[in-house]
Amino acid sequence: MTRTDYKSLPQAQSLLDHLKSMNQGFDIEIIQPKKRWPDIETRKSPKVMEIIRQHHTVSKNGLGNNIGLDAFIHRNRDADLWIHILDENKNIIGFSINEGYEIEHKIVNYFRVTILNKNIQKQGIYPLLNELKVAILPADIFLVRTQNPVVYKYFTQMCEQRGLMVSPTADFINPAAVDIVRWLIPEVDAYSVQHSVLEGEVLVNTPKPLKEHAPIWERMDIYNGDVVVILGYPGLLK
Numbered sequence: 001m002t003r004t005d006y007k008s009l010p011q012a013q014s015l016l017d018h019l020k021s022m023n024q025g026f027d028i029e030i031i032q033p034k035k036r037w038p039d040i041e042t043r044k045s046p047k048v049m050e051i052i053r054q055h056h057t058v059s060k061n062g063l064g065n066n067i068g069l070d071a072f073i074h075r076n077r078d079a080d081l082w083i084h085i086l087d088e089n090k091n092i093i094g095f096s097i098n099e100g101y102e103i104e105h106k107i108v109n110y111f112r113v114t115i116l117n118k119n120i121q122k123q124g125i126y127p128l129l130n131e132l133k134v135a136i137l138p139a140d141i142f143l144v145r146t147q148n149p150v151v152y153k154y155f156t157q158m159c160e161q162r163g164l165m166v167s168p169t170a171d172f173i174n175p176a177a178v179d180i181v182r183w184l185i186p187e188v189d190a191y192s193v194q195h196s197v198l199e200g201e202v203l204v205n206t207p208k209p210l211k212e213h214a215p216i217w218e219r220m221d222i223y224n225g226d227v228v229v230i231l232g233y234p235g236l237l238k
Contacts, residue, residue: 006030011135015128022123025088030136033079041077051084052076054092055115062094062115064204075113081137083129085120093117096129100137103183106234109139110184111155127154134158141180142232145194147202147222149209152230159232167231168192170215177231188229191219198225 006012007030019026033040037048044052055072059065078099085094094116101108111133116125134142142164144155156166167177173192181188188194201222209217220226 006136009132009135011128011132015125015132018124018128019085022120023088027086027090029082029084029086029092030132031082031084033076033082040079044073044076048076051082051092055095055097055113058092058095058117059115061117062121063202064118065202067199067202072113079112081133083132083136085116085125085129094120094125094129096133098133098137100139101184103141103180106140106180107138108141108143108180108184109134109137111142111144114151126150127158130154130158134162140234143181143184143229145185145227145229147198147206147220147227149207149213149217152213152216152228153210155230155232162232163235164232165235167233168216168219168228170212174231174233177233180233181229181231185229192229192231193220194227194229195220196225197227200225 007028012028012030016028019028033048037045040048052072053069055076056069059067059072075097079097080100081098083096084092087093096114097112099110099112101110114126114129142155142159144151146152159166165174167174168191173190178188178190178192181192185194187197206222216228220228
């Protein structure tokens, strides 16, 4: 399927319709970086660096924090999918990065990063964007790491709508899910937490978790740079 075809997907149309209800000039761009630039893992062309710099610019706006350009060079090293939200001038104002892997005969879609400019946050974009990521990179297992309880809420909703189990929850951590996570993130602990991976709190004024999710956040210290790694997986995972 070509990039143009991806924009014809129902999930892309739903996202586009929503964006255009906000601003008729908004658009989306779908790129598979490894297909367009096969050497992207070892070489960043001027065009790739231009895009990564825009990712960094969006991050400073959306997070209220500057985690550095190198962070996005690193996060784009293995990118299989970029989805860009564009303003009326074709500037990136929101983006997501996804990676695809095969682990123990299961396809994994790793939701690496999603950041939106502040002026388009809290407007219903995030769950629609998730649906498009899944449509373009279908998988058996979905993975995300985060400090943000809002990400946990919508990611788990997306997984549960597909009949997937989720780990960790407030009262359960599946050791088999942790084992899968460790293929990609070896440092994760038995609670599915990766410690001190970031420089403190990434999103300024991170929202507080819902009461039912609070025990998950009590297992980590976001001010120490900890993140929780969440897995959506089929019930037969052992």
